[in-house]
Amino acid sequence: MMSITTYIYEDLKARLSSDEELPVQLTLESLADFYEVSFSPVRSAVDQLIKQGYLEKGEDRRLTPKATRKRSSKISDAALPAPPQDMYEVIANNLVRLSLDGEAIDLREEATAKQYGISRSALRIIFNRLAGAGLIEHIPRRGWRLRPFRQKDLQAFLEVRELLELKALELAQPHLIEDDLRKILAGNILPASENDLPKIDNTLHAYIIEKGDNVYIQDFFQRQGRYYDILFNWEELDRDAAIETVEQHQAILNALLAKDWPAARNALSYHIQNNHPVLSKIRPKTES
Structure with a gap:
């Protein structure tokens, strides 16, 4: 590598x-x-x-x-040579796939470092980042353990996320900047042909939460949202799921630009609850 x-x-x-x-x-x-x-x-x-x-x-x-x-x-x-792979992204994506099996797997530093061809110190840095994101946890004197995916956890997170993000949108309304919204809209592009991929700008959610300026809402997403951000980014590797994301982002942003607050609220609510066509179909082995 x-x-x-x-x-x-x-x-x-x-x-x-x-x-x-x-x-x-x-x-x-x-x-x-x-x-x-x-x-x-x-x-x-x-x-x-x-x-x-x-x-x-x-x-x-x-x-x-x-x-x-x-x-x-x-x-x-x-x-020109291709840039080296970001090993954090490589390992995170692979662990997401293992997490979706629903099993709490123990991860050994020596074996995992050898698998990816990196040093244990480099792997430990990556594991600490993934632990901060909630994908794995450190077990004292035992190593690292993968967090298993659970449908009930996803649904519970989405319910709380919807409540808090809609509240953030209400608080953010007087502080939204049209140029910012147009820039985010321009970053969400549908594919021009069947061979093209959509382009997603996911910063809309962080923007709404920032403009809402409520430290307790921000704290929830900073602590609880990181694990699901990794899952959602993995899910968007699916082309159909990515297209749905772009379409729903566009609907929210166009409503915000028109200052049609009820429509924006409805579009955001629909997006949060219905934007996981891949994850919602996964039934981990322990839940099947």
């Missing part, structure tokens, strides 16, 4: 091998911002490129492309 340092190295090497202008200045700070990483992997990649003659460092320590290297005239997207 490609590390972030290797990805930066390969990407910069491909770009430096062409005559096209680099999309960013050759400084550690600019490169770190461009690749959205810390200085460490950038510094390691740059050191390799200097050793192999792709970059040189002047007396003022400024980086410049090696002038004597031969370059191709253009660079294609195919010549």
